[in-house]
Amino acid sequence: MNYKVLVADDEQTIASAIAYALKREGYEVELAYDGEEALRKVTSFQPHVLVLDVMMPKMSGLDVCRKLEGRKDLSIMLLTVKNDIVDKIVGLELGADDYMTKPFDVREVVARVKALCRRMEKNESSHASSATLNVDGLLMYVEERHVMLEGQPLSLTPKEFDLLALLLMNLKRVYTREQLLDQVWGMDYAGGTRTVDIHIQRLRAKLGPDYQHILQTVYGIGYRAAGTGERS
Numbered sequence: 001m002n003y004k005v006l007v008a009d010d011e012q013t014i015a016s017a018i019a020y021a022l023k024r025e026g027y028e029v030e031l032a033y034d035g036e037e038a039l040r041k042v043t044s045f046q047p048h049v050l051v052l053d054v055m056m057p058k059m060s061g062l063d064v065c066r067k068l069e070g071r072k073d074l075s076i077m078l079l080t081v082k083n084d085i086v087d088k089i090v091g092l093e094l095g096a097d098d099y100m101t102k103p104f105d106v107r108e109v110v111a112r113v114k115a116l117c118r119r120m121e122k123n124e125s126s127h128a129s130s131a132t133l134n135v136d137g138l139l140m141y142v143e144e145r146h147v148m149l150e151g152q153p154l155s156l157t158p159k160e161f162d163l164l165a166l167l168l169m170n171l172k173r174v175y176t177r178e179q180l181l182d183q184v185w186g187m188d189y190a191g192g193t194r195t196v197d198i199h200i201q202r203l204r205a206k207l208g209p210d211y212q213h214i215l216q217t218v219y220g221i222g223y224r225a226a227g228t229g230e231r232s
Contacts (some may be wrong), residue, residue: 004028004049006049007019007029008052008064018051033096035060050118052064054080058061061178062091065094069157070156071157075098077099081217091200092195098116115185135227142169149208166183171191171224171227176221
């Protein structure tokens, strides 16, 4: 599959360096130099991965994430000069899949883009043969990558969907945070296990009080999914 990557960074030297490295690896790449242009090119270019700088003119990377929240066909990697964990957590809560702090090695950016694309391939392959999942009336159409809750579509980011799908397809199995990072994010993820906690919290909030019991905390270990009558 010919993956497309949109690189959005107002520092043209950095954007061009990333684009050059990605093109050498066979990716189709376009550039954007502000947040508004990034949004327009997501629509016109339809990238699989968006490498997105947080600090940009016209619209910040975090605001771009807010506008794109719920997109199931796009993985987002944030670039930031800040080391404040709060900024990184905000990005993850808005649906970003990965982040890197400047300065960075362009080779690592390429490696992480590759990891995101490999994860997309694995998800497409594993979901293609999976049946519809029904847990207490929560319906997940795995192949089509959408979820229905009480007859209404549930808007999930790509990583939220992948995490929920893994847990629902393996009911009652307990996963450690490290196992979930490995199987859902597919890399030695810089966000650490806090990333898993954030995504579980977001999923519970979207499921609401009547369904959040499906995602259970196994204290001292990690998480599992279970139906009615198996509440922890």
